[in-house]
């Protein structure tokens with residue numbers, strides 16, 4: 141048996157998963173897809189995805205109960221098409237080996253870094269942007285020449301079925317396979333001896349995924365969540381800050397990993413913040429309960445979680461401000477501000493992942509930095525400030541997965557920026573060139589020359605070796 145072939149570990153009850161993995165690994169060992177093949181793959185994926193985009197928008201809307209068509213087209217349509225285009229446009233350059241001279245001591249040897257597909261990659265996607273978070277990593281993994289097993293979320297069943305159908309139309313099963321199922325299947329999936337496992341989801345499940353992957357020493361990329369703060373400097377135009385926080389927060393009804401989770405601002409700013417936000421919601425979402433631009437909470441469990449946490453905060457003395465009328469029957473939860481929530485209530489401890497926004501009074505920007513630093517490292521951080529020195533101090537003193545200054549969420553959409561969390565908000569990156577690197581082995585190679593300078597350093601060590609050693613350890 142080839143020493144490089146990983147044994148297929150039996151996973152109780154889910155032998156079909158092992159069978160698919162074995163098929164994909166065999167295909168990988170038969171032939172590594174070259175540049176032309178990868179470009180063809182990406183082009184077919186783009187064409188079929190584009191022609192079925194309306195089906196995806198309808199499926200996501202049905203899965204959520206109601207989902208903004210425009211937001212689906214932008215956040216799950218445009219982003220995926222742009223990522224495929226970005227990979228296509230840069231692939232030739234990314235794939236090229238980087239040749240160079242060896243360090244001078246080893247001249248005339250030369251070196252190269254080669255980029256090799258890892259093999260079979262597992263991708264697990266969550267429900268909140270069910271197309272984006274499945275197809276963006278998938279396009280990158282395919283561009284890097286891998287085979288992919290995808291497990292989308294059971295909470296968006298129509299969208300997951302459609303993903304399976306799309307991918308089966310574009311790829312043979314030994315290149316891309318989609319597996320559908322619940323938590324048991326998800327857990328079995330993480331036990332497979334992949335060459336890499338790419339997981340997007342919550343920090344809690346991320347811990348389980350990493351523990352399962354560790355059994356086979358499968359390397360992981362974990363794109364997780366957390367509480368992402370926004371800090372507003374006292375002299376920053378408040379209306380602008382409110383509008384930009386609102387645009388990122390009410391998008392997908394707050395069910396966005398990098399949505400602002402809470403806002404840090406001076407107490408004197410709070411009344412105007414509330415008024416500006418009320419104006420924003422009234423103007424942007426008239427008749428919210430029947431407004432097609434505002435999305436429902438995904439399911440009853442998530443709706444109950446959010447309303448339960450709001451009620452807990454209210455019962456413990458917080459002020460809850462609902463900015464419009466929602467509709468519980470259709471899981472439409474109105475944009476809600478919460479003031480003075482106790483620090484130990486669920487709203488202030490857990491990632492919100494819904495249209496609820498606590499405002500936290502702090503005396504100054506340095507106090508806001510201390511507040512952030514006393515908590516787990518967030519996936520995103522937003523700072524609103526025109527003072528360059530103060531902005532620099534926030535960037536310097538806080539650690540977050542990514543930052544947008546004077547706006548929210550937009551760093552995610554940049555084709556030149558890597559994306560990923562830090563510590564409890566994740567590990568590893570994708571987007572930009574990092575997508576290619578995440579799914580490639582950077583293989584270093586040294587090419588020795590016919591004549592090797594190393595011949596000067598062989599025993600028995602005499603005068604020349606003494607001189608060389610003396611020089612090298614000077």
Ligand code: NAP
Nearest residue numbers: 265266267292293294295326327341342345363364365397
């Ligand atoms: P989740 O409960 O952690 O689920 C994520 C994925 O893991 C789903 O496909 C889920 O399957 C699967 N899963 C569930 N239990 C599992 C287990 N024991 N082993 C392996 N996989 C398992 O997260 P979610 O509620 O879908 O998504 C919300 C979370 O994801 C939030 O924390 C959010 O911040 C985070 N998120 C992060 C990013 C990012 O880019 N960093 C992006 C989006 C979301 P089922 O759904 O079928 O149960």
